[in-house]
Amino acid sequence: MKQKTGDPKQRLLETATALFYKQGYHATGINQVIQEADVARASLYTHYASKEALLAAFLEHRHQYWFSRLREATERANTPRKKILAAFDFLQAMNEQEDFRGCAFLNILSELSEKEAEALAIIRDHKKELKSYLGDILNGQPASLKTQVYLLFESAMVESQLFRDQWPVLEAKKIISNLLPK
Structure with missing residues (x-):
């Protein structure tokens, strides 16, 4: 225990x-x-002060934990291409570690209404930071490619949770591999 x-x-x-x-x-x-x-x-x-304050603390804590793990995974690689592919390897590892529970932020988002503005803002900020982080790795690449990488990353995370399987991450990684400059 x-x-x-x-x-x-x-x-x-x-x-x-x-x-x-x-x-x-x-x-x-x-x-x-x-x-x-x-x-x-x-x-x-x-x-x-409230359950909502505890939720905000949880989301902030999860953000720090999740991003530190993502950075750790991507910073070991030495090229933008390898860093992005490492981000998808990170998704696979998180699926295994967390039994395909998926994105904590999207899971919580599905439960919230506009009344929980603080939690919604934290979730939006998390996703904005993720999009920015992946985009920064691809510095110098077209904005459309950066958006595609982000959307494939997000969809791979959601679909792997839904199917409780790695195939969405593996397929997204193949697509990304073909999109990224060699």
Whole structure:
């Protein structure tokens, strides 16, 4: 069993991260988070003003985690082509590691309404940063190619979750390989 940290705020965030990603935001009750984090209700509200604030913290935490892993995967490669292909290898690795659970941001997005403006803004910012990151790798290439790479990356992530299989990532990677300059 995983050893829990002594910091109640960190335990709340770690617990919410696991539950929101696995079960979804609306399916996870605040009482479950409190119980599984093994903290008092007052601790929750000392560190997070509401369930929505905990959601925002989860999304920010996931953003940092996910992007650090993506950067780690792509920065090992030494050419733009290899970096983009490494991004698709990263998707495959995440599928294996996270049992094809898919994009935490899109999973949460499917549960939100316009009333959850802070969470929606974090999700939009995450996707904008991803598009920018992939585009920056392809510096000097046409904007249309940068957009195609981003859209193929996103669709591969969603479709691999839907089918619980790597074939969408592998097919997108083949398409990208043909689109990118040698």
